[in-house]
Structure formats: C-alpha cells, structure tokens
Amino acid sequence: MRSAKIGIADTTFARVNMAKFAMNVLRQYGNVKIIRYTVPGIKDLPVAAKKLFEEKNCDALMVFGMPGPHPLDKQSAQVASTGLMMAQLMTNKHLIEVFVHEDEAKDNHELYEIARNRAEKHAHNVLKILFKPEELIKDAGMGKRQGLPDVGPIKL
Numbered sequence: 001m002r003s004a005k006i007g008i009a010d011t012t013f014a015r016v017n018m019a020k021f022a023m024n025v026l027r028q029y030g031n032v033k034i035i036r037y038t039v040p041g042i043k044d045l046p047v048a049a050k051k052l053f054e055e056k057n058c059d060a061l062m063v064f065g066m067p068g069p070h071p072l073d074k075q076s077a078q079v080a081s082t083g084l085m086m087a088q089l090m091t092n093k094h095l096i097e098v099f100v101h102e103d104e105a106k107d108n109h110e111l112y113e114i115a116r117n118r119a120e121k122h123a124h125n126v127l128k129i130l131f132k133p134e135e136l137i138k139d140a141g142m143g144k145r146q147g148l149p150d151v152g153p154i155k156l
Helices: 016-028 043-055 070-090 108-131 135-138
Strands: 003-013 032-039 060-065 092-099
Touching: 003 016, 003 108, 016 032, 016 060, 016 108, 032 043, 032 070, 043 060, 043 070, 060 070, 060 108, 070 092, 092 108, 108 135
Parallel strands: 003 032, 003 060, 060 092
Antiparallel strands: none
C-alpha cells in the first residue's frame, strides 16, 4: 500500500475546527502524512494551497473555509475559490475545497453538524482520489452530498 502526503489548509476565521474532523478520518487510513497550514481568512487560502503543493510536496489538499452570511463574505468566498482553482491547475494536483457558509444552517448546532459531516465525507473523498479512484466512479450520479443527507439518483 502506497503512502501519501495530504495538506490541510484552514483559517482562524472559521467558527468550527473542520480540519480536526478530517484529520481524524485521514489518520484512520494509516498511510498518510498530514501537513497543516493555518491562515487568517479565506482569501489567504490560495497561497497556503500553492505553498503546500510546491514547498511541502503534498499529493492532495483539503482546504477549509467558513464564509459569513453577508454579500461581502460570499464575494470573498468566490475570490478564494477562484484562487484555489488556479492553484490546482498550476500544480496539476487535486484540491478539495470544503467551504461551509454560515447561512447554510438555522442555528449553531446545525452549522456544526454540517461542518463535521462535510469535513469527514470529503476526507473520505480525498482518500478515494488518492488510493481508490474506482470507488468514485462507482458513486457517479448517485446524488452523494457532503454536509447534508444524500439525495440519491434520479430514476425515470
């Protein structure tokens, strides 16, 4: 079984430590080395990602952010997301963006559970990308969701 180096980039702005949930899943796999890089806010994440790829030679990344509910927060999230896409394309490596918007939930308990669920499920996705891509093919079109219940495929 081969090993992999997985980078985790997160922010101090987030209200939930989503990286903790993902790292717990990744550590269960055994053959991964985790390198964490924490920055202040989501617009700092693209540089963190590029540094993890280029300076730490990570095989894949998980990038966590929690944009607020206001229009400026959503604009900042879009800017960060565009930068993260550029980092992927510049390095030709997978980066799983794990953003949880504060207005996805009606209260803090629900927001926490969405963040936990999304982080854990995407950690499994990263492991599949690196070690078992055939499992992702099997899940294609199955209505899988991260953070919320799966919706299933459309059957006519």
